[in-house]
Amino acid sequence: xxxxxxxxxxxxxxxxxxxxxxxxxxxxxxxxxxxxxxxxxxxxxxxxxxxxxxxxxxxxxxxxxxxxxxxxxxxxxxxxxxxxxxxxxxxxxxxxxxxxxxxxxxxxxxxxxxxxxxxxxxxxxxxxxxxxxxxxxxxxxxxxxxxxxxxxxxxxxxxxxxxxxxxxxxxxxxxxxxxxxxxxxxxxxxxxxxxxxxxxxxxxxxxxxxxxxxxxxxxxxxxxxxxxxxxxxxxxxxxxxxxxxxxxxxxxxxxxxxxxxxxxxxxxxxxxxxxxxxxxxxxxxxxxxxxxxxxxxxxxxxxxxxxxxxxxxxxxxxxxxxxxxxxxxxxxxxxxxxxxxxxxxxxxxxxxxxxxxxxxxxxxxxxxxxxxxxxxxxxxxxxxxxxxxxxxxxxxxxxxxxxxxxxxxx
Amino acid sequence: xxxxxxxxxxxxxxxxxxxxxxxxxxxxxxxxxxxxxxxxxxxxxxxxxxxxxxxxxxxxxxxxxxxxxxxxxxxxxxxxxxxxxxxxxxxxxxxxxxxxxxxxxxxxxxxxxxxxxxxxxxxxxxxxxxxxxxxxxxxxxxxxxxxxxxxxxxxxxxxxxxxxxxxxxxxxxxxxxxxxxxxxxxxxxxxxxxxxxxxxxxxxxxxxxxxxxxxxxxxxxxxxxxxxxxxxxxxxxxxxxxxxxxxxxxxxxxxxxxxxxxxxxxxxxxxxxxxxxxxxxxxxxxxxxxxxxxxxxxxxxxxxxxxxxxxxxxxxxxxxxxxxxxxxxxxxxxxxxxxxxxxxxxxxxxxxxxxxxxxxxxxxxxxxxxxxxxxxxxxxxxxxxxxxxxxxxxxxxxxxxxxxxxxxxx
Numbered sequence: 001x002x003x004x005x006x007x008x009x010x011x012x013x014x015x016x017x018x019x020x021x022x023x024x025x026x027x028x029x030x031x032x033x034x035x036x037x038x039x040x041x042x043x044x045x046x047x048x049x050x051x052x053x054x055x056x057x058x059x060x061x062x063x064x065x066x067x068x069x070x071x072x073x074x075x076x077x078x079x080x081x082x083x084x085x086x087x088x089x090x091x092x093x094x095x096x097x098x099x100x101x102x103x104x105x106x107x108x109x110x111x112x113x114x115x116x117x118x119x120x121x122x123x124x125x126x127x128x129x130x131x132x133x134x135x136x137x138x139x140x141x142x143x144x145x146x147x148x149x150x151x152x153x154x155x156x157x158x159x160x161x162x163x164x165x166x167x168x169x170x171x172x173x174x175x176x177x178x179x180x181x182x183x184x185x186x187x188x189x190x191x192x193x194x195x196x197x198x199x200x201x202x203x204x205x206x207x208x209x210x211x212x213x214x215x216x217x218x219x220x221x222x223x224x225x226x227x228x229x230x231x232x233x234x235x236x237x238x239x240x241x242x243x244x245x246x247x248x249x250x251x252x253x254x255x256x257x258x259x260x261x262x263x264x265x266x267x268x269x270x271x272x273x274x275x276x277x278x279x280x281x282x283x284x285x286x287x288x289x290x291x292x293x294x295x296x297x298x299x300x301x302x303x304x305x306x307x308x309x310x311x312x313x314x315x316x317x318x319x320x321x322x323x324x325x326x327x328x329x330x331x332x333x334x335x336x337x338x339x340x341x342x343x344x345x346x347x348x349x350x351x352x353x354x355x356x357x358x359x360x361x362x363x364x365x366x367x368x369x370x371x372x373x374x375x376x377x378x379x380x381x382x383x384x385x386x387x388x389x390x391x392x393x394x395x396x397x398x399x400x401x402x403x404x405x406x407x408x409x410x
Numbered sequence: 411x412x413x414x415x416x417x418x419x420x421x422x423x424x425x426x427x428x429x430x431x432x433x434x435x436x437x438x439x440x441x442x443x444x445x446x447x448x449x450x451x452x453x454x455x456x457x458x459x460x461x462x463x464x465x466x467x468x469x470x471x472x473x474x475x476x477x478x479x480x481x482x483x484x485x486x487x488x489x490x491x492x493x494x495x496x497x498x499x500x501x502x503x504x505x506x507x508x509x510x511x512x513x514x515x516x517x518x519x520x521x522x523x524x525x526x527x528x529x530x531x532x533x534x535x536x537x538x539x540x541x542x543x544x545x546x547x548x549x550x551x552x553x554x555x556x557x558x559x560x561x562x563x564x565x566x567x568x569x570x571x572x573x574x575x576x577x578x579x580x581x582x583x584x585x586x587x588x589x590x591x592x593x594x595x596x597x598x599x600x601x602x603x604x605x606x607x608x609x610x611x612x613x614x615x616x617x618x619x620x621x622x623x624x625x626x627x628x629x630x631x632x633x634x635x636x637x638x639x640x641x642x643x644x645x646x647x648x649x650x651x652x653x654x655x656x657x658x659x660x661x662x663x664x665x666x667x668x669x670x671x672x673x674x675x676x677x678x679x680x681x682x683x684x685x686x687x688x689x690x691x692x693x694x695x696x697x698x699x700x701x702x703x704x705x706x707x708x709x710x711x712x713x714x715x716x717x718x719x720x721x722x723x724x725x726x727x728x729x730x731x732x733x734x735x736x737x738x739x740x741x742x743x744x745x746x747x748x749x750x751x752x753x754x755x756x757x758x759x760x761x762x763x764x765x766x767x768x769x770x771x772x773x774x775x776x777x778x779x780x781x782x783x784x785x786x787x788x789x790x791x792x793x794x795x796x797x798x799x800x801x802x803x804x805x806x807x808x809x810x811x812x813x814x815x816x817x818x819x820x
Contacts, residue, residue, distance in 0.1 A: 016466040056426040057490050058497040068504055069489035072482035079479035080467050087468040094478055098508055099553050143509050
C-alpha cells in the first residue's frame with residue numbers, strides 16, 4: 001500500500017463537473033488500495049476575482065489582509081471536493097493551513113513553509129479517510145494567514161509529501177507533462193519522460209509554468225519524486241527525480257522563455273566602491289527580487305548598472321531607485337518592459353564545452369541582439385527584444401535537436 | 411472613551427462602495443475617541459452563491475464541509491473592510507473565528523458560542539487598531555470550523571460585546587430599527603424607541619428578522635445594550651435593553667408573523683402513556699426543532715397530534731415520522747405548508763387580562779379560522795391560513811393601537 005499525494009490545479013477544479021471528475025480519480029486511487037492525500041488549488045478564475053475585488057478597494061492592499069482574502073479560494077475548493085468524494089461513498093475530510101499547522105514565515109503573499117504537523121493527517125489516514133488539503137496557504141507563528149505566492153499549491157503538495165514521506169507526489173495539471181519547450185510555439189515540442197530536479201528548477205524559475213519553483217527545491221531537498229501529469233487522461237507524464245535516476249543523458253533538455261521581467265538601467269553611476277550595495281540594499285529591503293545584473297565597463301569613472309525585476313514589481317522598484325539615484329549622484333533611470341529572457345537548460349552542459357557559443361551564434365544568425373547574458377552550471381539565459389520570442393525559441397529548439405524525430409520526405 | 415461594537419450585515423457591505431461607506435462610519439466613530447470592534451457578515455448574495463455551489467455537488471452536503479465553505483464569505487468581507495479602513499488612514503486588523511478562539515460546540519451550521527478569548531483583541535485595541543471580526547463563524551474544540559446559522563453575525567457581535575464588556579453593541583442593518591410590525595404590510599408601523607430583551611426575543615423568534623434570536627438571549631444574559639440602527643443614516647434606531655429601563659409601558663409592543671413553519675399532523679394516534687415521547691424523541695434526535703404542539707381531546711382511545719417545524723426541516727421530519735407512525739400504530743401523517751403564525755408581543759400582558767380574548771375576537775371578526783394557539787407570559791401566537799397574513803397583521807396592529815398617531819380629517 002502506497003501513500004500518494006495528488007495535487008490538482010485550478011483548471012482541474014474549474015467547474016462543478018471537473019470537481020466531480022477529480023473526485024472519481026481520487027476514489028479510484030483510494031480503491032486501488034492506496035492511502036491518499038489531495039491538495040487543491042482555487043477554482044480557476046477565483047483568485048483573480050478576489051484580487052480584483054481587493055483592488056477595487058485600494059490600489060495597494062495591505063499584504064496581511066490580502067492573504068486573508070485570497071486564501072478563501074482554496075477553502076471553497078477543498079469543501080466542494082470533499083463533498084464530491086463523500087458522495088461517491090468514501091470518507092473524506094478537508095483541512096486548512098491552520099488546522100494542520102502548515103507553519104510559514106510571515107512574508108505575506110510569498111511565504112515559505114517552515115513546518116507541517118503530520119500528526120492530525122496521520123490520524124485521519126488511519127481512520128480510512130481521504131485527506132483534502134487547501135494548497136497555497138499556511139499560518140505564521142502568530143497565527144496570521146499567509147499565502148505562498150502564485151502556484152504555491154505545488155509547494156504545499158510537495159511539503160506534505162516530504163512531511164509524510166509519501167511514495168510519490170502527483171501534480172495534475174492541464175498539460176501532459178514537462179515539454180522540451182512551449183508546444184504552442186514549437187509544434188514538435190517533445191514530452192520528457194524524466195527530468196532532474198536541477199533542470200526542472202531552472203526551467204521553472206525561467207518561466208516554464210508547469211511547477212512552482214519552490215516546490216522543486218523542496219522536492220530536491222527531501223528527495224520527493226514528482227510526477228507531472230494531465231488531469232483528463234490516464235497517460236504517464238514526466239517524472240521529476242534525482243539526476244542519477246535519469247538514463248538518457250542529453251546536453252540540453254529544454255528551451256524556456258520568460259516575459260514576466262522588466263529591465264531597469266541606472267545611467268552614469270559614479271563608479272566607486274560600495275556603489276552596488278547602495279543600489280541593491282534598498283531594493284532588497286523593499287522585498288523586491290532582482291534577477292540578472294550587469295554593470296558596464298567603467299568609462300571616465302562612470303558606469304551603467306542594468307538589472308531585471310519581475311514586471312509586477314517594476315513600479316515599486318522604480319520608486320525605490322529614484323531615491324537612490326539622487327543619493328549616489330547618477331544621471332538617470334530608464335526601464336524597458338518589452339523584453340524576454342530566453343534560456344536553454346540541461347545537466348549535460350556541465351561536461352560539454354561550446355554550448356553557450358552555439359546559443360549566441362544561433363541567435364546572431366537570426367539577427368537577434370542579445371542585451372544581457374546570465375549563466376549557471378546547467379543553464380544559459382539571454383535577454384532579447386520581446387518581439388523575437390517565438391523565433392528565438394524555435395531556432396534554439398531546432399539547433400539543439402530537441403524536437404520529436406521528424407521523418408524527412410526523401 | 412467608550413468601547414463600541416458595530417455589526418454590519420450583508421446588505422451593508424453588499425458592494426465595494428457600501429464597504430467604503432461602512433469604513434467611513436467606522437473611522438468617524440474611532441476618531442470621535444472610541445475603541446472600536448467591527449463584526450461583519452458576508453457580502454449580500456455571497457452566502458447564497460456558496461450554498462448553491464455546494465448543492466450542485468450533492469443534495470445534502472456534509473455539514474462539516476458545508477461550514478468550511480460558507481464561512482469564506484465573511485473572510486472576504488473582513489479583509490476588504492480592513493483594507494478600506496486602512497486606506498482612510500486608520501490601523502485595522504482582521505480576525506477569523508479561529509484566530510480569536512470563538513469556541514463553539516460542534517453542532518455544524520447551527521453551532522453555539524461557548525467562549526471567546528478576549529486577550530488578542532485587547533492587545534490589538536491597546537495598539538490603537540480597529541478590530542474587524544468575521545461574524546457567523548467559530549471553531550469547535552477539535553479545531554473544526556463551525557457556523558452559527560443564518561443571522562449568526564448578530565450573535566458574534568453580542569458575544570464579543572459581552573466578552574469585552576463593551577458599552578454598546580450597535581447592529582447596523584437595512585431598516586431604521588425595530589418596528590411595531592412589518593412596515594411593508596402596515597404603512598403606519600411605528601419605530602420603537604426601546605424594547606425589552608424579552609419582547610425582542612419573542613419578536614425575533616416569531617419571525618421579525620431584525621435580530622438573530624440567539625444574539626438577544628446572549629445580550630439579555632450579559633446585559634449588553636443593543637442599538638439596532640440603519641447603516642445609511644445617522645438616526646437613532648431602537649435600543650434593546652433591560653425591562654426596567656423602559657419608560658413607556660404598553661400592553662402590546664408589536665405584531666409579528668412567521669411564514670417559515672409547516673404543520674404536521676399524525677392522525678389517529680392510540681392515546682397511551684408515553685406516546686408523545688415516542689413521537690418527539692426521534693425528532694429531537696434528528697436535531698429538528700419543534701415549535702408548537704397540540705394534541706386533540708381523545709376520542710375512542712385515539713387522538714390527533716399536530717406540531718410545527720421549520721419548512722426547511724419539514725421533509726426530514728416527515729421521513730422520521732413515517733417510521734414512528736408504523737411503530738405506534740397511527741393511521742396517517744398529513745402536512746400543510748400553507749400556514750402562517752401571527753403573534754402579538756408585549757410585557758404589558760403580564761398585568762393585563764383579556765389580551766388573548768381580544769386577539770381571538772379580532773381574528774374571528776374577519777372570518778379567520780385559528781388552527782393552533784400558543785401562549786407565553788408575554789406573547790400570544792395563532793397559526794392561521796397563510797392567505798390571511800397581511801389582513802391579520804393589519805387588524806391586530808390597529809386593534810392594539812400600535813400605529814403612528816393619525817390625525818383625523820375632521
